[in-house]
Amino acid sequence: MSSYAHIQVPTEGQRIKVNADDTLDVPDQPIIPFIEGDGTGRDITPVMLRVVDAAISKAYDGRKKIHWMEVFAGEKATRLYGPDVWLPEETLQAVRDCVLSIKGPLTTPVGGGIRSLNVALRQRLDLYACVRPIQYFKGVPSPVRAPEKTNMVIFRENSEDIYAGIEFEAGSDKARQLIRFLQEEMGVRSIRFPDTSGLGIKPVSREGTERLVRKAIQYAIDNGRPSVTLVHKGNIMKFTEGSFRDWGYALAAREFGAELLDGGPWMRFRNPKTGKDITIKDSITDAFLQQILMRPAEYSVVATLNLNGDYISDALSAQVGGIGIAPGANMSDTVAMFEATHGTAPKYAGKDYVNPCSEILSAEMMLRHMGWTEAADLIISALQKSIASKKVTYDFARMMDSATQVSCSGFGQVMIEHM
Numbered sequence: 084m085s086s087y088a089h090i091q092v093p094t095e096g097q098r099i100k101v102n103a104d105d106t107l108d109v110p111d112q113p114i115i116p117f118i119e120g121d122g123t124g125r126d127i128t129p130v131m132l133r134v135v136d137a138a139i140s141k142a143y144d145g146r147k148k149i150h151w152m153e154v155f156a157g158e159k160a161t162r163l164y165g166p167d168v169w170l171p172e173e174t175l176q177a178v179r180d181c182v183l184s185i186k187g188p189l190t191t192p193v194g195g196g197i198r199s200l201n202v203a204l205r206q207r208l209d210l211y212a213c214v215r216p217i218q219y220f221k222g223v224p225s226p227v228r229a230p231e232k233t234n235m236v237i238f239r240e241n242s243e244d245i246y247a248g249i250e251f252e253a254g255s256d257k258a259r260q261l262i263r264f265l266q267e268e269m270g271v272r273s274i275r276f277p278d279t280s281g282l283g284i285k286p287v288s289r290e291g292t293e294r295l296v297r298k299a300i301q302y303a304i305d306n307g308r309p310s311v312t313l314v315h316k317g318n319i320m321k322f323t324e325g326s327f328r329d330w331g332y333a334l335a336a337r338e339f340g341a342e343l344l345d346g347g348p349w350m351r352f353r354n355p356k357t358g359k360d361i362t363i364k365d366s367i368t369d370a371f372l373q374q375i376l377m378r379p380a381e382y383s384v385v386a387t388l389n390l391n392g393d394y395i396s397d398a399l400s401a402q403v404g405g406i407g408i409a410p411g412a413n414m415s416d417t418v419a420m421f422e423a424t425h426g427t428a429p430k431y432a433g434k435d436y437v438n439p440c441s442e443i444l445s446a447e448m449m450l451r452h453m454g455w456t457e458a459a460d461l462i463i464s465a466l467q468k469s470i471a472s473k474k475v476t477y478d479f480a481r482m483m484d485s486a487t488q489v490s491c492s493g494f495g496q497v498m499i500e501h502m
């Protein structure tokens with residue numbers, strides 16, 4: 084492994100390797116990088132590490148072990164590398180070298196200041212699919228009457244869209260120049276207040292859409308899911324979100340043999356692994372956001388654009404108990420970085436208070452991705468037993484009858500005791 088300025092490479096353990104067919108070669112003692120994260124990252128990440136180590140130790144009796152390697156981004160990086168270094172090159176190198184990694188949340192200021200480090204990590208590593216499963220665990224308090232009906236996996240395009248951050252500030256030379264170009268060269272007449280408008284660009288490509296939709300459909304095949312819904316606002320944004328829908332359907336027909344259902348646009352094909360039908364359908368985002376509350380059981384795998392996916396994943400997580408328990412992964416075909424869905428929740432930072440489950444369940448996804456299913460299963464069963472014991476963090480305690488509120492690290496301990 085490369086030598087680094089500030090990253091301490093563990094003295095034991097080996098790197099995960101990628102085989103020629105993109106499958107992983109996972110040694111029994113892999114080196115896995117982690118980013119602690121800003122804000123509550125410093126509370127939840129150490130708890131995640133302890134819970135994962137305990138599950139692995141229990142499942143494999145010392146035969147397998149992760150050698151964790153801390154890598155730096157965000158505020159911690161600026162303290163080590165210098166005031167302007169938020170995302171050191173050696174962090175990117177280490178994460179690429181080790182193939183799999185996990186991170187806590189990183190702060191992005193609103194308005195000015197640095198652009199999102201989370202987005203930068205996804206773009207620099209081309210982690211094009213943000214995969215966020217939404218599942219209900221029995222006993223978790225929820226604001227809806229039948230939370231068990233919500234069982235979806237969101238595939239959010241992770242590299243383009245308005246989320247890519249191509250923006251020009253109102254009143255800047257570049258904004259003026261672009262507005263002039265749009266008006267004079269492109270005949271645009273609909274910029275309501277040209278002198279005071281900021282501008283954002285929304286790139287959505289066929290390549291970017293196809294690789295995301297392909298991954299979502301393949302997931303539905305591999306996991307016996309009944310449908311993939313393309314979620315878009317293509318009635319209004321015709322050549323970005325509308326094209327996302329059209330390219331998605333076209334890919335389903337071309338690569339998976341999907342055929343029009345009752346004249347379309349919905350499609351259907353037979354899952355080659357189970358023989359059951361998979362429906363490819365679409366929904367316009369605003370209607371979809373009410374459908375997931377009213378008729379959640381009708382949706383399974385969801386493929387959507389970057390900004391929609393951001394909104395939808397937080398909204399859906401609320402139905403199954405909130406972002407404190409919503410995991411995620413940023414994936415390419417090889418490198419993957421697992422991360423909590425929530426942010427740094429600054430008002431709770433350093434208080435050992437918040438729910439560590441989002442990052443623990445992200446680690447559980449990582450273990451499953453590595454093929455360490457026994458340890459992953461142990462985390463799920465420990466979580467179920469912990470919730471059943473009603474010893475939970477504040478977010479669940481405030482919605483549960485007769486619960487005992489425990490701290491962030493306290494909940495980790497409860498989980499370990501249930502392994």
Ligand SMILES: NC(=O)C1=CN([C@@H]2O[C@H](COP(=O)(O)OP(=O)(O)OC[C@H]3O[C@@H](n4cnc5c(N)ncnc54)[C@H](OP(=O)(O)O)[C@@H]3O)[C@@H](O)[C@H]2O)C=CC1
Binds near residue numbers: 407
């Ligand atoms: N991937 C990433 O690293 C992400 C980073 N961010 C960044 O995080 C910062 C803060 O963003 P903000 O919009 O406040 O969103 P947050 O997700 O940080 O917090 C919003 C609310 O969600 C609840 N919450 C968050 N984390 C937990 C947890 N672990 N357990 C229980 N409840 C939790 C809290 O609700 P309550 O108040 O009800 O207790 C909190 O006030 C911003 O800089 C943002 O850019 C945001 C999202 C993702």
Ligand SMILES: O=C(O)CCC(=O)C(=O)O
Binds near residue numbers: 191201393
């Ligand atoms: O990058 C950020 O600060 C926010 C990211 C976010 O909300 C998300 O990816 O869900």
Ligand SMILES: [Mg+2]
Binds near residue numbers: 393
């Ligand atoms: Mg978000």
